[in-house]
Amino acid sequence: MPDLETFQRDARAWLEANCPPEMRTPPRNEEDRCWGGKRWKFESAAQRTWLERMVAKGWTVPEWPTAYGGGGLSREEAKVLRAEMRSLGCRSPLDSFGIWMLGPALLKYGSEEQKRHYLPQITRGEIRWCQGYSEPNAGSDLASLQTKAEDKGDHFLINGQKIWTSYADKADWIFCLVRTDPAAKKHEGISFLLFDMTSQGVSTKPILLISGKSPFCETFFDNVKVPKNQLVGTLNKGWDIAKYLLTHERDMIGSMGDGGANRPLGQVAAQSLGTTAAGELADPMLRADIAHFEIDEAAFRMTMERAGDMMKAGQGNPAFSSVLKYYGTELNKRRHELLMSAGGTDALEWESDRSHNGARARNWLRTKANSIEGGTSEVQLNIVAKRILGLPDA
Amino acid sequence: MALLLTEEQTMLRDSVRGFLADHGPISQLRRLRDSRDPVGFSRDLWAQFADMGLTGLLVPEAFGGTGLGHVEAGLVMEEIGRNLTPSPFLATALLAASAIARAGSVDQKSTYLPTIASGKLIAAVAVDEGPKHRPHAIEMTAKRHGNGFVLDGAKAMVVDGHAADVMIVAARTSGTAGDKGGITLFLVNPKTAGTAIERTIMVDAHNSARVEFRGVAVDADAVLGDVDQGGDILAGVLNVGRAAVAAELVGVGEEAFSRSIAYLTERTQFGKTIGQFQALQHRAAHLYSELEITRSAVLKALQVLDDDFANATAFVAIAKARAGKSSTLAVQEAVQMHGGMGMTDAFDIGLFMKRARVAQELFGDFNFQAVALAQLKQY
Ligand SMILES: Cc1cc2nc3c(=O)[nH]c(=O)nc-3n(C[C@H](O)[C@H](O)[C@H](O)COP(=O)(O)OP(=O)(O)OC[C@H]3O[C@@H](n4cnc5c(N)ncnc54)[C@H](O)[C@@H]3O)c2cc1C
Secondary structure (H helix, E strand, O other): OHHHHHHHHHHHHHHHHHOOHHHHOOOOOHHHOOOOOOOOOOOOHHHHHHHHHHHHHOOOOOOOOHHHOOOOOOHHHHHHHHHHHHHHOOOOOOOOHHHHHHHHHHHHHOOHHHHHHHHHHHHOOOOOEEEEOOEOOEOOOHHHOOOEEEEOOOEEEEEEEEEEEEOOOOOOEEEEEEEOOOOOOOOOOEEEEEEEOOOOOEEEEEEOOOOOOOOEEEEEEEEEEEEHHHEEOOOOEHHHHHHHHHHHHHHHHHHHHHOOOOOOHHHHHHHHHOEOOOOOEOOHHHHHHHHHHHHHHHHHHHHHHHHHHHHHOOOOOOOHHHHHHHHHHHHHHHHHHHHHHHHHHHHHOOOOOOOOOOHHHHHHHHHOOOOOOOOOHHHHHHHHHHHHOOOOOO | OOOOOOHHHHHHHHHHHHHHHHHOOHHHHHHHHHOOOOOOOOHHHHHHHHHOOOOOOOOOHHHOOOOOOHHHHHHHHHHHHHHOOOOOHHHHHHHHHHHHHHHOOHHHHHHHHHHHHOOOOOEEEEOOOOOOOOHHHOOOEEEEEOOEEEEEEEEOOOOOHHHOOEEEEEEEOOOOOOOOOOEEEEEEOOOOOOEEEEEOOOOOOOOOEEEEEEEEEEOHHHEEOOOOEHHHHHHHHHHHHHHHHHHHHHHHHHHHHHHHHHHHHHOEEOOEEHHHOHHHHHHHHHHHHHHHHHHHHHHHHHHHHHHOHHHOHHHHHHHHHHHHHHHHHHHHHHHHHOHHHHHOOOOOHHHHHHHHHHHHHOOOOHHHHHHHHHHHOOO
């Protein structure tokens, strides 16, 4: 495919010319990543430049249509672009729930007006979104959610509480699951709403995580008014959208298992533990564990590639995203266990400059959530058992 | 290139799938095993392989083959795995054909390739000497003598060794055991004086042999490739073997798995089908994930062998390691999920476990591949 080769050459040349050197090192922590939004403070001029240049190309969302601010690339081109970014070590210019979750849902279920309004803001990183799904009594059993939205003629009136809302205190808007028909069966009375987090009656309260950070909140809605045109899709049919969005969330969380632009584990370990005269990692058992891990990681990366190719060829099963979510998150946890092991007691420092304030330990603790957020590993296995293997309900 | 089968490849897979289900089913393996068949595979079936162009799959068209690639070879191996079909396909059509097609002289190619393609010649490849796959540990020697060489040493785990018309034998022409260099490949007629072949009946009822060479004299033109340079040829051939066995393991694992899933939906206990128990559902779902991830790695390795043969080693190591691991899990879970039934000889599941165990060892087990990968990545 000569076109693809030209694209690859051009993309590489453009990335080399436009990706600032500071943006070619792996992010050390969540703060190193650019999340955008009205209140976003760029960590560096390079971070801003990198975002602006990628926005101009439409490459914050390479595969979205250009009409909505995307790059309009084919899947093959996007694959090439990702590979080039990986090989140059380019950071993602923009990470956001808008890109990973809401965008795909709007592309499928949004009205044309909603797409033209919300999608370009997402591609440019102007609005930061949070996800209002989980509630205190609706975790794995998400469809039992109780936050209610009453029809008040020209608006909905929202009352209730969400929990574990990541970055609710930093987000500008929320995509939120609400109960619009309390009498219907649990899956059939749910709707999908978008609203401004600065609306009267919205409040958030951060929750401290084991990593010592507070990236998520309790979120309260007390008589919040939401205009009717902020309903996505059909009233009471929000569960379909919720599930569709979850498959994208799962793909995204699962994709963390592919190692991305991370430094090879063998190198990281060799740096702290040294090597034998034969050039082998000084700890033979850790060496074996790392090799075993890398075999699985490489095979997982190939599976993400194959799953994408299958989807495109119309051979995919949507429930396969549960396989990727399950396996990718378990892998990412394994990677961080190995990083801790390779780091030994150095990796246990929590507050020193040397350790970038305990970056490795905090990241390790953060990964423990991977197999919980977006649906737990057990829930993914339930989905695989039922929707792919066809095993009967208990 | 997409990590999927092309339309032609899908058609080939479907036709081989139907063909082997009809003509090389597990009942055939049982018959060969129970009758202690002296050959250990069905010559009729091999003739049918030839009719379908499968015997010459890796043989270039100029030498009477079909000149297809490694992905196609893998498809056939996967179906062989699904049916546990004993056949010379691995040793003759893949290992030997690949070695001769890549390294042979024009004479050697014209002598051997057309007869491999026509299904008339059975070949074996003799590399390992001890209980584990250690291709550099070769001790067998080949000493120059007059115009040719004299071979001394012993080989183990020679697939189809007792049925072979020709053997490709790796021996040391210089250096000592452990050296990467100094290995030379020889094309040896197993009827040559000094050759002793002991067929070893293996746990999986597939063919294997121990072969002893005592002062076996061969001509200079028996050398395949260049003297002392056999290690490089062997590296390529072994990669083909590893990827092929990995593909076979995919078939073994997936068939054992799908039989297990069928059993989970049939068998009832406590008034429920056992597939309703979440403990089993989760194990099945985990196993499914493992198998799918292996499938990707194996297809990738086969594609890389077709596109970039010289740089396939890491991909092949990953594929063989994954296949060994996930298919082992599949057969172990299969026996467990079948309960007492899984322990009986009358039931097929145990045969899958046996074949997986052998395939795990062939051309390097999980640990061998992991070490290879660590070395390639320099840690
Ligand atoms: C870091 C982090 C960020 C998050 N961000 C967000 C966010 O932005 N927005 C949002 O809406 N939510 C968010 N969540 C919430 C997340 O989706 C839920 O935590 C998750 O769905 C699990 O729900 P739960 O915590 O109530 O656990 P529970 O559902 O109570 O589960 C407890 C345990 O029981 C198991 N279990 C439950 N049901 C079954 C079953 N049927 N079979 C077998 N085992 C079962 C679970 O697997 C788990 O091990 C986040 C969570 C974390 C940790």
